[in-house]
Amino acid sequence: xxxxxxxQLYERIGGAATIDRLVEVFxxxxxxxxxxxxxxxxxxxxxxxxxxVFKRYLGEWTGGPRLYSAEKGHPRLRWRHLGVPIGESERxxxxxxxxxxxxxxxxxxxxxxxxxxxMAGLADWMRNQPGNPHEASARC
Numbered sequence: 001x002x003x004x005x006x007x008q009l010y011e012r013i014g015g016a017a018t019i020d021r022l023v024e025v026f027x028x029x030x031x032x033x034x035x036x037x038x039x040x041x042x043x044x045x046x047x048x049x050x051x052x053v054f055k056r057y058l059g060e061w062t063g064g065p066r067l068y069s070a071e072k073g074h075p076r077l078r079w080r081h082l083g084v085p086i087g088e089s090e091r092x093x094x095x096x097x098x099x100x101x102x103x104x105x106x107x108x109x110x111x112x113x114x115x116x117x118x119m120a121g122l123a124d125w126m127r128n129q130p131g132n133p134h135e136a137s138a139r140c
Contacts, residue, residue: 010064012111019059023051026101030093033100039093042084062115087129095123 010019027047030040043050056067084090098119106112127133 005063007063009062009111009115010059012108013062013106013115015064016055016059018105019055019062019064022101022105023055023058025104026054026097027051029097029100033097036093036097039090039097042090085129086127087132088127091123091127095120098123 013019027050030036030043031047056071060066060069099116102112102116106115
């Protein structure tokens with residue numbers, strides 16, 4: 001994956017249009033896949049505002065406009081999710097939805113792999129249940 005810099009992914013994958021579609025497909029998968037019921041239950045019934053925030057975050061995270069931080073400041077993702085129990089099962093369900101959404105929306109194989117690898121690392125780091133390997137190092 002040496003040919004893809006995560007900070008340049010936004011343009012490489014198609015910018016805002018791809019980010020918007022990726023987020024919509026991600027949450028559609030979460031809404032419809034029986035094996036994603038656990039992670040879906042952790043979200044509000046109406047995902048409208050969640051989708052919009054995720055689009056701004058993901059756009060910025062991939063090198064696009066700094067819309068998320070202009071509104072919310074530093075992401076502090078782990079801190080923002082401390083009230084949500086995230087263990088291995090939740091991580092795996094989230095990644096299953098994201099992998100399918102990436103497969104459906106990102107045509108560039110190399111960019112898709114870089115995105116998935118980076119998201120998998122982030123999703124793993126988000127675990128906040130006792131006994132996870134990030135417990136001692138999580139300082140927000």
